[in-house]
Amino acid sequence: MSEDRSDGMLVGASVGRREDPRLLTGRGRFTDDIRLPSMLYAAFVRATVAHATVTSLDLSAVRDVPGVVAAFCADDLELGDITARLGRPAAEFVPTSMPVLARDRVRYAGEPLAVVVARDPYAAEDGIEAARVTYETRTAVTSDAQALAPGAPLVHDEAAANTLVDVSMFATEGIDEVFAGAHQVVGVESRTGRQNALPLETRGAVAAWDDREQQLVLHTSTQVPHQVRTVAARCLGLDERAVRVMVPDMGGGFGLKCVVGREEIAVGAAALRMGRPVKWTEDRKEALTASFLAREQHYDVRAAFDAEGRILGLDADIVCDMGAYSCYPFTAGIEPLMASAEMPGVYRVPAYRVRARAVTTNKAPTAPYRGVSRPQYVVVMERLFERAARELGLDPVEIRRRNLITEFPYTGVNNVTYDPGSYLESLDLCEATLREEGWYERRDEAAAEGRHLGIGYSCFSERTGYGSAAFAQRKMEVVPGFDISEVRMDTSGALTVTTGTMSHGQSHETTMAQIAADALGLTLDKVRVHQGDTDRITYGWGTFASRSIAVGGSAVRLAAAKLGEKLRLLAAHRWDVPPEQVALARGGVRHTDGERFLGHEELADVAYLKAHLLPEGMDPGLAATASFDVFNDGTFSNATHGVVVELHEGTGQVEILRYVCVEDCGVAINPQVVEGQCRGGIAQGIAGALFEQVTYDEQGEPSATSFMDYKVPTALEIPDIGIQHLETPCAFTETGAKGAGEGGTIGAPAAVLNAVNDALRPTGVELDSTPVTPETVASALASHALEHA
Template identity: 50%
Template sequence: MTWVGRTLPRLEDPTLLKGGGRFTADLKAGAWAVKFVRSPEAAGTIVEVERPDEGIVFTAEDLDAAGVGSIQAVLDRPDYRRVPHPVLARDRVVFAGQAVALVVAPTEAEAEDLAEQVFVDIDTEDAVTSIEAALAEGARDVHPEAPGNVMVEGVMRTPGVDAAFDAAACVVELDLSSARQSAMPMETRGGVADYDPATGRVTLYASVQMPHMLRTGLADVLGIDEGDLRVVAPDVGGGFGQKMSLFPEYVALVWTAFRLRRKVAWIEDRRENFLSASHARDQQFTVRGAFDAEGRLLAVDADLRSNVGAFSCYPVTCGVEPLMAFAELPGPYDFAEYGVRSRGVTTNLSMMAPYRGVARPMLTLSMEQLMDAAAEKLDLDPVEIRRRNLITSFPHTSPTGLVYDEASYLEAMEAAVTSADIPGFRERQAAALAEGRYLGLGLSVFSERTGYGTPAFAARKMQIVPGYETVDCEMGPSGQVTLRIGASPHGQGLKTALAQLLADQLGVAPERIRVISGDTDASPYGWGTFASRSMVISGGASKIASGQLADKLRAIAGVLLEVDPSGVELKDGLALATGTNKSLSIAEVARAAHHQSHRFEGMAPGLKEQAFYDPSGTFSNAAHVCEVELDPETCGVRITRFLVVEDAGRLINPMIVDGQIAGGVAQGIATALYEELVFDEFGTMLTTSLADYLPPTAAEIPDIEIIHMETISPQTVTEAKGVGEGGTIGAPAAVLSALNDALRPFGTRITSMPATPDRIAAALRAARTAAAEAEA
């Protein structure tokens, strides 16, 4: 039996369960506290920053005098508007919460006392906060560099779009939107920057997903050599994309450690996290679909607007939302004609950066709502219309040129539909309706592009092109294995999954395998953990490197056992000569490799292999089915069932995969029903506490039923596809589809997320008014 495929309790857990984890804030002993003074205004000119008489206070002037630059996120596209992101606001502020100054004091409380004594005098301007306001005729430009408030714009149109709409038997058009949200990791951002007087280096311990990239970015902005800086991601309390970007706070913190030559810490508080960490979603999609009389989708024409906020996130840039939406809107559906305009719109709000799913929750909602609306118009079953449109032959090339590898779109949907017992549900729904209860069922089918390497990022014209992963795989003289990876897991259980993968290759138990990540001094350069990539790419590199190492072990064992290496099997801690009773422990082989290297002609001493992997990407897929009950009086929505059929290729550790799906679905439900950052007309956030911003609890999230399919694709050497984001991508569409099914008797539908009781109540009131008017 292989280790791959087993539900192995995670190697990471005992320490975390005993309170022995080492998160960033746990490392701040002896550090002075840094606190940022933030702009209370969303837009304006800084007249003056008044400093108190005593205390350590730094402003943009100090940074400028030291030659500190701005953060520059670059896309090499003619439509991209480059706006430098200052570390501390210089002259102008462009969002409420932007850091204007920083203070340093022995404790956090004293730092807050000091920060209160710094007064920022701002000559305010009108804030531009919404997509509509930013794109309105005569709108004020948020940045002079981005006239018209468009920071990036992708446009394409296949030649037959208009003809397809002219010929269509059925055209549906929908305006869909998603509110601004926060990824809201349980551990906020934060860093501890420790200056070492012996070496003059600073070590930054920070709650981040991309430590190597962060070091590169920090060195560039500070104008220092990367060798003078070490970045360590210790235990990280969730990221979900919010911890991918280089934030100004980290630049300022590291600069302060160099400047003061001491240990300083910035531990973000929850209010700051809402105000100043990156935001997500906040999109408005206008989509039209042209269908023939049989319900086949002929063409999609889409105008996609994403509110990217005040700056472009580094390194992935503000193109991440609009350009992903542009390229991936077609999803799992097979149609030829596609017109799209996708804009990243800048506003006076904190910058948008990736959040689990990125554009895909909205584009999946768009395609699924098009299918539901067309089915209703054509009097087709919602399942049947999807059946007629899903991609079934592979490889498939989408209208935007994406090549889809082997997947199971149709099969997954059929499995979901069967398990959901839709006919049985329809009976229950009818019976409930007779009692005045409103049930609904919704379906979503989607593709999830995962594990993509440099080709995908290069296609976006990013100046910094992430994608590959490198690993070092080493066996020491005791037979202990160390795998050093450039990925940077933070809760995904990657270390356990990689240990399972290596255990099969090397014939040792997973407990003997130590995985080192997240330390620029101890792990190879890599891109960190994001975009459902680590198991595919870092796992692929690990499989290749450990395969090389296994080959070498077999070669050495062959010499020691006097058999051909091809006849050596690595298993249960032993190197066995097959067909004989001869064996050695792997530890003995390892010791010989290090201490008897003169015996192994043509081989380098020791046991260390490096490998990289840079795949083009592989598509996971899933179908979600959601059942809801709507209370039309309170307008509360209760999810009564949630079913996922997931195809993420080979399962390395099914328990971990299920955990990723369930957690993702919970965040998708949050997008659909609960979470929304709200701002007033001045750009002031009204949701700066967890009493106002509402991540769901155990009482709101149902148990998720999960069924697996395993389509094996040649595009991934581990045979695993990515699975980090799928839950979040598919759930909003399924929830909204179910809600709209429940709303059908009222003749209304919800097209804005989150579908709050207030929004549902407004839709019901409007429907009642319309019905009354129609009668009159």
């Protein structure tokens, strides 16, 4: 892959990541690297039962532990609750307040009850061991079936039937008749395991009071610094200007850190009470059991087809286990609303009915995790097409071709308008790649040898660049969407760019700089990007839902264009010519005669140091600010994944022999970065398909408390991934780019599951749920072997 474009432009070139020299040489600065004078360390007393009334909480012995400085419960800190709301009627949504520290009731094992502050982290850990908590236990609700059962114990007294969200968003008139008259009806019931987003860097926070600025300064590992500022100010009873949130380098987030956590607020409260800096770093056991989780969903779906394999209707019932509380700001609606609105995906579905519910259980609460419901409903849609192909005697690739959206813009039965994409082209190229490499012949040869090879596909779109309009449709009380960027050139001609997005590994320091540099004719070394500081950044919604380049990058491009216009006007004035005779050029501004040229430094010298030479009405300095929002239904990246697996008898191991991804994210600002996003996402998708699952016992105690039990794939389990690019530029963003952050995770589980089922076809066993365990595969293969012995 070429590092540079022949035309000298940076957008579209795989320039090296500017973050790498710092991060790869150990010069990164993460939350846990922060050391402040007189700093204290925090640890949390956590509930040891899943559901109970707290009858007593005694911290007296904690305060006597050597090294412990203080211990605070909810009553000591007098904090407000964290409450997220949807503007929906009571029949559709029930809000639940999440206390920063639990008071008289705990609703999941690991819920924080008190914070211990000590001189070192070891004393803080000793302190939490000395806490004495007594409970009157209640029956724990540990599954969606139990939550919805008549007479089930209530996790929240105000949530009847343990239901926080219950929406029926679409119901095509006459859909029952569609199913009654269909040539073929197929069904899929699918469950997906609860997962942890598992960023390399766990959550953490360092809080300190700044007397000079009269501010609580909170360093925290978050994707949404401005949202943390808002909630911290409200819970602590401070003006927002009295809270400054700063994000250092961040070792991954994947959605887990795009909600506001209780611990970062409690650490801020402790710092205010102590008058000293306080640090908390989440350990891995806390991260696996008490942090935000995701994914546990149950789908019961039918699809109607005609004799030629064209889908006629889709009827879905979706239940999402959201754990004990709604997250802020997205609420418990984040997963069921996503699934309802977008399930038809890349296919022309003429009739659609869906009911989606979020149930509350005695488990750690759910936050968005890379893909948010799309990996789950793509599994269901792709299994429906595989099953229909089998019943109708069609090739599984051909039935997809007959149903893919090919004319754009396309408004679906879900009232979503899809912008142009390469749905059919990506499927054709993916299949052609596997055929040309000979995998179909190898599958047949393996079958003749008694081995089990399978080939599977998944086709999907990734809705990216959600703007205010899309989030408003969900009736969120807090409506994310826009982004704001400021660009400022100094007297040396160097540029500082701010963005309201927040990098947690996506190379924003590189890609945002590429956009700004191209817009103004700068070299990359002349651009510096700043993010993650609520005092420095006007406002921003942070990074989630693949919005950073689509929305944030567009704001950067607009702000740079505004500054470029000022440079043009300044040069026109200096030359006393009409602005139409002046154009931006590499390194500065050039007259259309090709002879006159003013460099950025020369123009900045006038703008700052010779203001008397500025044209009338022009302000001194070189700065511009712009905002960008998406007011349509968003932009849709798309891809097809193709997978070849081999199943091993005896062990039940699923070995991935080949993985091909054909993706289209519009204009790739940096193709190498896009490929990194694809590969990382695919690894997480494979993890969900084959390995990772958070489990609980009947009492609601988490069973996967370490990597001994929570099975994470290593480099040995993740194959080399072949990536091919298509490019359908987006008409709704300033750069032509669409998002690329979640596609790998969205497509991988379905492709892997379909390949496993293809390999299992001789056994008659079909699997519709994930993760696929070695025990299940081994059992199917062994039973088949016995039958044919």
